[in-house]
Each structure stands twice: as structure tokens, then as C-alpha cells.
Amino acid sequence: MTAVGEAKAARGTATQEQAAALVFIDWYGQVDDRTVELVLVGVSTKAKPLLVKVDGTPLAAIPAKSCTYRQAKASKFKCTATYRAGALSFGEHTIEILVGKRVVTKSVTTSDVYDDEPKVTPTRFHLLYMHPSDRAPVAGRAEAIGHIAQVVDAWFAQQMSGLSPRFVADATGNPIVTVIPSTKDAATLSTYTGDLIDSRTWMAVGILEPDALPILFIDGMPAAPSCGHYTWGLGIEIPMDSCQIYPDAAARFPFGGTYLLAHEMTHALGGADRNAPHTDGGGHVTDDPRDIIFNGVGGRDWEHLALDPGHDDYYLTGRSDLMNIENSTLLERH
């Protein structure tokens, strides 16, 4: 065998091993009623797995296919694909993943939590702070979460001429932060990458109001695939250890976790519609680095963060064919 042939053979073997090592694949999040974001999580080395088909439909026709790696030498990979389906049901689906030159077929099931369409239109946010079952809450964290919510509330009010998010609040109007233990211990959470919002159970035991959308801050989930995310019909999750962004009790906008919270809450209010002129296809916009949900080329303009500064994508657009966040049921005027 030639050197080139040997190298090819070695690569072939490695690819097969890597394909075999695709041990865990999960769906991750529903952006809205028609867009599903898939995250493949698995164990592999150098193979760059690509999601190529869902239920036999090639993904080449579907934009925003990407795989990202948490670290250059990571044995863990994470692939994200935004899959726009006219009517993708939740349940069992077949996905095909290309690993090297080999196609791996997997059957995946969507998580139970997505089976429930929201029964009641949410009218307020409820802040929750979750700690591992075998660890105490971090001292001062609940207070810090309450503080950054107030900072973010004030930012929205300033951006939206007095309109701002409504929170489940105490008698003095301060957002309540409900502290709850996870059903999982620290060891389990240390590798956990799924969702933890369990509205059905929380409503059943009186932790969550039927008209409240949860914002769940989580301790002890360093492997989470994002710094934070909003899932349509489910709520916002902020796994703080993932990006080591911790609410700061003295934070001023956009520091100490306030930017992240404002960003996710803007998604929850409806920004940005998938038909917005500058959408990236995943709920963000790409046209203006000042935008709170900017996800384009280059850095953000941290000193001038704003809601849709051009008023052409999701706030005060004057267009009835786009989601305009000022119409969200989650806002109130003080």
C-alpha cells in the first residue's frame, strides 16, 4: 500500500470508530411553532458530524446547518441545525448523520416537554433559581438574579418608552425569585445538556402560575450547549456555569448577566420573526451590532445596545406581517 493509501485506510478506520462513538443524540429546543433547532451531542474525536437528513428529507435544502465544537481538542461535539418544518410533529424521527464518509442513522424522540402546546398565553415571567439536589443554593445568588431582572426591566422601559416585562412580583413590585432544588445531583448535572424546565410539575405543585413563563437560572451545568436559550412554549434557561456568566447583585447594564437576560427575554417577547428582513434564521438579526439580539459578523456595540435600532425587524416596524415585540402579552406599562 502506498503511503497515501495507508493514510486513507487509517482515516477510514478512525472514521468508523468515531461513527460508532456517536452515543447520544438529542433534540434541542423549539424556536417557534415551525422551526426546530436540533443539537446533536455525542462523543467523537476529529470527525465533524453533519446532520444530513431528517425523516428522509435532505438538509442541504435547509439553511443554517452548522456544527460547533466546544474546544479544539474536545472529544465532545455539538451540532446545531435549524430545521424548518411545515408541521414537524414531536415524537419519533429518523435522522441521518454524516461522519466522515459514513452515514449513521439514528432514531430520536423529542422530549416530552415539547408535546404540550402552551394552554394559556403567558402574561408574566417567573424567575426561578435551581441548584443541584445535593448542594445548597449559592449564597446571595437569588438576590442577584432579582437585581439583574430589575436592571433589565429598567432597560426595557427605557427602550420601549415605559413598556417593560411583567414579572411575578411581591407586594412591593420586586420580582420574586423562587429557589428550587433540581431532581438531579451535581454529578449528573455536570454532564447534563438537556432542558430542565418542567412547567407541568411545577404548576401541579404550585411553584409556577398557569400564565407564567419561567426564566430558569441553573447552577452546576457546565456542559450545557449555550449560555442561555429561549425555547418557544417552554421558557428561558440560563445554565450559568456553561459560560460562567453569573448574576451580579451590583450589576449595571449590560454587565453581570444583564445583557444575557435581556437578550433571552427579547427572544421570549418575539424577536426576531423568521421573516424579519435581517434574520439569521435562528431568531437573531445580523444587520446592526447595537442590536440586543445581534448575531452577525464582528463584535457587539456594548455601549449602545438597543432593541431593533433600525425598527425594521421586530420592534416598532409598522409592519403587520412581522412579529412586533411591543404587542407581546408579557409586557406592561408602569
Ligand SMILES: [Zn+2]
Ligand atoms: Zn439568542
